[in-house]
Amino acid sequence: MADDVLMLNISSDPFKFPTKNNQRSFLSAEKYSWKGKKKESVKRKAVFEPQENSAFKQRKINQTGQQHTHKQKLQSPRSPSQRNNSRDTEETGYQRENKAAQSPSKVKTFPKKAPEEHKDHGRPFIKTSSLFKNNPEIPDVHSRAVTRVNENVFTNYTFEELNLHPHLVATLEKVLKVTSMTSVQKQSIPVLMFGKDAVIRSQTGSGKTLAYAIPVVQSLQAIQPKVKRSDGPLAVIIVPTRELALQTFQMFQNLLKPFIWIVPGVLMGGEKKKSEKSRLRKGINVLISTPGRLVDHIKNTLSIVFSAVRWLILDEADRTLDLGFEKDLTVILNALNSTGIARQNVLLSATLNEGLSRLASISMKDPATIHVSEGSKGTTQTRPQAAAQALSDSYSVPERLKQHVVVVPSKLHLVCLASFILAKCKFECGQKLIVFMSSCDAVEFLLTLFTKVLCAKSDTSPANLFNLYRLHGNMKQEARTEVFQEFSQCQTGILLCTDVAARGLDLAQVTWIVQYNPPISVEEYVHRVGRTARIGAQGSSLLFLTPSETAFVDVLANHNISLSEMKMIAILSTLMRDSRFKGRGKWDSKVMLLTPCSNPEK
Numbered sequence: 001m002a003d004d005v006l007m008l009n010i011s012s013d014p015f016k017f018p019t020k021n022n023q024r025s026f027l028s029a030e031k032y033s034w035k036g037k038k039k040e041s042v043k044r045k046a047v048f049e050p051q052e053n054s055a056f057k058q059r060k061i062n063q064t065g066q067q068h069t070h071k072q073k074l075q076s077p078r079s080p081s082q083r084n085n086s087r088d089t090e091e092t093g094y095q096r097e098n099k100a101a102q103s104p105s106k107v108k109t110f111p112k113k114a115p116e117e118h119k120d121h122g123r124p125f126i127k128t129s130s131l132f133k134n135n136p137e138i139p140d141v142h143s144r145a146v147t148r149v150n151e152n153v154f155t156n157y158t159f160e161e162l163n164l165h166p167h168l169v170a171t172l173e174k175v176l177k178v179t180s181m182t183s184v185q186k187q188s189i190p191v192l193m194f195g196k197d198a199v200i201r202s203q204t205g206s207g208k209t210l211a212y213a214i215p216v217v218q219s220l221q222a223i224q225p226k227v228k229r230s231d232g233p234l235a236v237i238i239v240p241t242r243e244l245a246l247q248t249f250q251m252f253q254n255l256l257k258p259f260i261w262i263v264p265g266v267l268m269g270g271e272k273k274k275s276e277k278s279r280l281r282k283g284i285n286v287l288i289s290t291p292g293r294l295v296d297h298i299k300n301t302l303s304i305v306f307s308a309v310r311w312l313i314l315d316e317a318d319r320t321l322d323l324g325f326e327k328d329l330t331v332i333l334n335a336l337n338s339t340g341i342a343r344q345n346v347l348l349s350a351t352l353n354e355g356l357s358r359l360a361s362i363s364m365k366d367p368a369t370i371h372v373s374e375g376s377k378g379t380t381q382t383r384p385q386a387a388a389q390a391l392s393d394s395y396s397v398p399e400r401l402k403q404h405v406v407v408v409p410s411k412l413h414l415v416c417l418a419s420f421i422l423a424k425c426k427f428e429c430g431q432k433l434i435v436f437m438s439s440c441d442a443v444e445f446l447l448t449l450f451t452k453v454l455c456a457k458s459d460t461s462p463a464n465l466f467n468l469y470r471l472h473g474n475m476k477q478e479a480r481t482e483v484f485q486e487f488s489q490c491q492t493g494i495l496l497c498t499d500v501a502a503r504g505l506d507l508a509q510v511t512w513i514v515q516y517n518p519p520i521s522v523e524e525y526v527h528r529v530g531r532t533a534r535i536g537a538q539g540s541s542l543l544f545l546t547p548s549e550t551a552f553v554d555v556l557a558n559h560n561i562s563l564s565e566m567k568m569i570a571i572l573s574t575l576m577r578d579s580r581f582k583g584r585g586k587w588d589s590k591v592m593l594l595t596p597c598s599n600p601e602k
């Protein structure tokens with residue numbers, strides 16, 4: 001890793017990013033003069049013999065008259081996410097340099113030019129890091145005005161008004177600390193307690209889990225004679241990820257505290273099948289599972305029987321329908337349907353849409369469609385095929401979520417993210433960030449790099465600046481669970497992750513969601529940003545786009561989602577405030593003068 005670190009002169013005249021009107025490159029080919037002749041020859045060798053000084057080697061840049069080097073270790077040559085980012089097709093100077101370094105036979109050597117050839121009064125030409133030059137044009141992003149879809153999260157109705165078991169109400173108040181219902185709970189709980197199937201859509205962090213969990217617990221505790229473990233599953237809850245399965249299991253553990261005869265259990269990939277089999281043999285009444293693992297047990301575990309199932313809940317139903325899961329879901333539905341027992345079916349998500357109709361038609365009877373947003377208050381009874389049409393394509397995001405976008409050429413993505421992290425975690429207090437990226441490799445790469453470069457103890461900060469966590473699908477389940485629990489409980493820190501953390505996770509006090517790579521769909525965007533600003537809280541999000549990806553802003557606007565632009569230069573200016581990275585040249589004062597405000601939002 002050490003060899004991969006470039007030294008950048010980020011302090012030198014950083015206000016020349018090419019824009020439509022200004023094609024001059026940022027830090028590009030700045031001409032620096034040298035005073036000492038001896039030094040000059042050393043430096044010129046470094047500059048003009050690229051075979052010896054490839055992009056993978058550290059660079060030192062000298063400034064006019066200052067006779068010192070800047071050592072800013074910020075950028076590694078090429079992150080995996082950049083390598084994988086096929087959307088960004090522009091070949092930057094930086095990438096060209098990498099190619100040259102990889103194939104020595106094609107390395108282009110630059111002819112040595114005599115100092116007097118250069119215009120700058122005979123002073124030698126010094127080539128700076130290519131990171132900040134040859135940038136593509138950065139277009140302005142205009143997010144068109146859209147009508148936001150609003151949802152009121154809270155109502156004035158209390159759980160006591162629902163005629164629930166008093167112990168359940170007491171548990172809600174004392175254990176979960178909830179007294180009044182959210183809008184989705186107010187609309188869904190009575191419908192489900194009445195025995196209807198339902199398709200429920202409400203914004204992220206609005207309390208959908210309790211919207212179905214309360215009716216499930218209320219109905220199971222009322223069964224006479226009392227439920228026994230040997231009855232097997234009475235409620236089956238399918239969720240798309242292991243962490244969400246754990247979180248849902250914990251919620252049921254809490255809700256079922258007064259009803260100890262009803263046993264919840266979780267099955268998920270990565271856990272030991274043998275111990276799961278033995279728990280299934282003993283009996284699980286509320287069964288929470290990821291689809292793949294449940295299918296595995298349906299095929300291989302004799303003791304799993306569904307003859308008593310009264311509830312089937314598909315949380316994040318649109319995700320569960322995605323390619324890969326659909327086959328599993330068919331196996332699960334066939335196994336449940338073969339028993340012939342009538343059951344209630346519930347589909348939930350913040351982004352249920354037209355893909356739902358297939359599932360609704362195979363699994364539901366006259367479902368009620370509950371769509372909590374302005375203009376569609378209350379519930380609508382529809383036929384299964386019509387259920388999807390009742391749900392529009394306009395997604396509601398939390399009211400107190402501030403959404404931003406920044407356009408960054410791909411070669412500057414990494415340094416820009418590093419700068420943003422510093423801005424939030426070093427120069428502001430109490431920030432908890434989730435950074436989404438497209439691959440497990442990218443998560444690993446950035447974790448290693450940031451741990452070394454950003455978190456390291458320094459003279460000025462003897463303690464680690466902040467905690468970094470990672471979560472992705474290639475980790476062992478034990479490590480995933482540990483990170484999930486730790487990050488849930490921590491006050492500040494940064495979670496680098498893939499979309500395994502995008503759906504359903506309720507991680508307390510997250511202040512910022514950063515999408516380092518854009519999501520694969522509008523729906524995934526909604527779920528990613530939904531990890532903050534939950535249950536009426538404030539939160540912010542930042543979407544990184546390359547110049548060629550800016551059309552995604554319009555795609556979001558088609559779904560009534562609007563973003564405000566943050567300027568890359570404002571984010572990068574944070575580097576000037578960090579003694580480890582800022583330069584010592586005359587430009588520092590200029591940078592600080594031009595960027596008086598450290599908060600790029602302002």
Ligand SMILES: Nc1ncnc2c1ncn2[C@@H]1O[C@H](COP(=O)(O)OP(=O)(O)OP(=O)(O)O)[C@@H](O)[C@H]1O
Nearest residue numbers: 178180181182204205206207208209350504506535
């Ligand atoms: N009535 C309530 N009053 C206060 N807090 C509540 C209430 N109901 C749920 N919560 C809390 O709100 C948070 C979000 O709930 P939940 O995870 O169920 O949201 P969600 O709608 O399922 O979100 P997502 O779409 O992201 O899965 C949880 O911490 C939960 O404990």
